[in-house]
Amino acid sequence: MKPRLLASLALLLAACATGPETTTLGTTTTQPEITSTTAQTATTEQPPTAPTTAAVTTTTAAQNLIRVEGGVKVDGPDTISVAQGETVVFQVVADVADEVHVHGYDLLFETVPGEPIVVEFMADATGIFEVELEESHLDLVNIEVTP
Numbered sequence: 001m002k003p004r005l006l007a008s009l010a011l012l013l014a015a016c017a018t019g020p021e022t023t024t025l026g027t028t029t030t031q032p033e034i035t036s037t038t039a040q041t042a043t044t045e046q047p048p049t050a051p052t053t054a055a056v057t058t059t060t061a062a063q064n065l066i067r068v069e070g071g072v073k074v075d076g077p078d079t080i081s082v083a084q085g086e087t088v089v090f091q092v093v094a095d096v097a098d099e100v101h102v103h104g105y106d107l108l109f110e111t112v113p114g115e116p117i118v119v120e121f122m123a124d125a126t127g128i129f130e131v132e133l134e135e136s137h138l139d140l141v142n143i144e145v146t147p
Contacts, residue, residue: 064091065116066091066092068092068093068138068140070095071136076140079142079143079144080142081146083145088120088123089118090118090141092116092117092133093117095114096111097112098110098111100133101134102129103131104125104129105121105129119131123143123145126147127144128142129142130142130143
């Protein structure tokens with residue numbers, strides 16, 4: 001190869017290896033630098049926490065099943081306790097068509113004889129609230145909502 005060509009190649013290779021400048025036959029051209037960034041989310045690991053003694057109780061409608069037969073409550077809890085902001089859930093199976101009335105919340109749920117109904121609502125008011133089979137005047141359960 002000719003010395004001039006070798007010198008040009010050497011300059012070209014040197015320019016490519018060191019940065020964004022390109023040399024072509026005695027002319028230097030600066031090309032814009034291309035950069036890329038990747039968004040990274042900073043994460044911090046929390047140290048493991050010791051178990052607490054407070055227990056969280058989750059109830060389902062099946063756990064709080066109230067049965068009414070012959071005008072009498074035959075099965076179910078006397079009180080359902082929840083914290084304010086939790087959801088109250090229970091089932092009622094009555095052998096008569098009636099309405100389940102949640103006093104204080106003024107909620108009504110119609111019963112169909114022999115079919116379970118699910119009563120579910122957000123406990124946003126604190127206190128003790130009576131639930132009754134309205135037309136039968138039968139107390140079913142008290143809902144205790146604590147702050």
